Amino acid sequence: MDRRSFMSLAGSSVFALLPGWQEAQGGQAPLPAIDSGKGQPIVLNGEYGYEQQSFRDLPEGATIDARNASFLVANSRNSEPSAMMGCDEGTLPVNRYPLVIRDCPGVRFIGGRFNGQVPQTSDWRDTYCNSAAVLVRGETANATIEGVRARRCWDGIRFTEGAGGFHLKGSWLSEIRDDAVENDYLLSGTVEDCLFDGCFSGISVDPAKNDRDGTNEVVHIDGSLIHMHAYLAKGEITHQTPVKAVDQSPRLRITGSVFALAAANMRGFHRLERTWRLAIECRDNMLLWLPDEPMPFEFPMPPSGFRVLKGIDARRYWDKARLHWITAHQDVARFTDEAL
Template sequence: MSRARRLGCDVRVSDSTTFQASARSRQVLWGVVLALAVGGCGRNDLTQVPPPPPPPPVASVEVSPTSATLDSGQTLSLNATPKDGGGHAVPGLPVTWMSDDTQIATVTPAGIVTALTGGTATVTATSDDVRGRAEIAVIAPLPPPGVSCLTQPGAVLTVSGVQTSALVDTSLALNAKIAASTAQFLTSENIPIRVGGNAGLCFSAGGVMGTLPPATPWIRMHKTYGLVPYARSFRLERLRVFDYGMGVSMDAAGDASWSLRDVYFTYIRDDCVENTFLNSGTIENSLFDGCYEAFSSRPYTTPPPDGSNNLVVVRNSLVRLQDMDQGYLRPGHGGFFKWYPAAPKVSLYHTVFRVDSPNIENSVLVPLPDQLQDCVGNVMIWLGSGPFPEPLPARAGCFTLLTGAEGLQYWNDAVARWKAEHPAMSADLGPPIVSLYSPADSTTLTGVVTLTATAVDDQAVAGVQFALNGQNIGAEVTTESAATKFTLPWDSHAVANGTYALTARVRDGVGQATTSAGVTVTISN
């Protein structure tokens, strides 16, 4: 038997031809047989590729992104890359995923995270017993109407009593809560409340009472803000603000998806709600009783943001514009909507608007048609002279127009009903404010004259008493002639000719009183 036969080797000549080494081909194949015998004829295929080397050990697992803040219900796809000691990706290795708190966030075998409720969860990616992590922060869902945001998970900061200095804390934790139901901010600070930090911040209740008189110039009032938040998904509820330039100002790009509920803003000299970066937001079940401008979405940064894909919703609220003694250019008001062309769309539901005069600024009383997304069941009360100054939306069911005594009664009933549903808002927190409106300083008075003071309280003015050199003249005026205006017809023959200091003293229903700055008048009869 030949050596090749004894070795039992096959010879593969090509990919398709194989034959046994035998006597007939001994001479042809002898060289090949010898080569196989020397190299080990256990190999059947001369073209066989050696197996690849094993992958290098995994030294780290890189997860991307390493952290994220999600709204409840939002999903996020994570990526995991195993890497060797040199930082090079090791392909083809399996990765397993796990969340350490599936009540807050879950993760699929493919690395897709679903946020469930407020809190933080660590999502781990494991490959070859090496782990990488991503920290997932979940913003607490906004509670349903009627349920306080204080019920959300998160640390609580309690603020109580009279606050004579500003509250400033811009490093609050995720879903932090500020409980301020008994807090009264009576401070000369331009911004008495400045809070923020992580997302989901809840600020609940409290009062911010201003003291600047109605004659204060607009430019001075423009620097004052009741509250300025710096937080995504900020939620504000049951806060009262009286006599500030802005009631609340969302003044940062990150103030997305804000929410105002059950707030009460009175005598706000500029914007009741300022939305500078054109973010989405919701206003619900709130009373804005006297705004120079109600809602502003006008940027001041360059380049301006584009908020045209965002939405501001106003629902079940009451909004009244107030003619201010000191407007931006002159006395008056600036309209319900100070709205930039690329500002958010607006949806209005079951909200009552009251206006007593045309606006003096380049704002509008009604959103422009291309910016009004939805509009259902609203009431516009016009108490000025002549027809309503702007065309109301033509779509059915959007607005009902009421005028005159019917409109005023409708407004008064709606305000009384709102306050009955918000009893905590009926306590008088601060003293009233007052300025003389007419006559002007250095005026000569002759015969019967009209004295007018502008007086406002966070609840209601009980009466205004005019005085010359500290001595009362005429009867106390207890009824407004127009909103915030208290007028006394007075016969100047009642006093001797001469120069006097004219003042007005206002009191509220709980006995708090304020006296105006005086003006010099000369009686000449």
């Protein structure tokens, strides 16, 4: 896929909002009206800080409009967890799951700005107090999560048991200390038109030691940009893979997407090889090797559905693709100190 064809794909609109306006509260900018066909949307406005917002047993197909809402994500009780003082020790406030959706089949969650306070320089294992900006759980099949802006979180979006058929789209996640998307229950779902601009791990479909089997499920990664970021992890500055997979993971469809690898000493070559093997469809993708160092001899090269760029060519491609995505998604919230 050349630059022009990718830019055309990445520039597609992500919001299907109908004409009309509704008055927003608290002096916020008016929001385009939404007609979900399921009654009036639930509207969240303003700063929620460390207060968790939880939704349960909503009518099927309900809409939660959080485009004028902001949340804080905090997983550590101290600002620099260590082997001597872990993330569960200290006096700082925590808000490990600021937005929880449970038992809401067909729910549509739109927007939300999640500003994380998860430590960025401490070792991964000392910072591992589980957390996610958005948690979708229980009987919440076929949920749509769109237009989320989140940064400096542990996990970005997490889908757990009962949340199969999820659709994450048009969302911008950055500086993610663990998984941009955690799908460790091995559910079918789609990640479409998203920008993951710096994450230790991209999309996790690894149940760890749990006895789960997702071999009959499919995850589609479509039109998305996944940029890995190296963090301190077990004494080494490194990162994991764009897809963290095991043999029992769902099959993969990878189309029109970009995987950008930042660390020459990245971990998980076996996971990368497994990602290629799990792909039942693979076309129009880019693999960007961003370091100037050559690819290691043992690096598992992708299948023919990927074009590979290295070094300065890869970095230029990423910079253009990232800027184009951001420019094309003006409806996604920004932080006031955002440097674009």
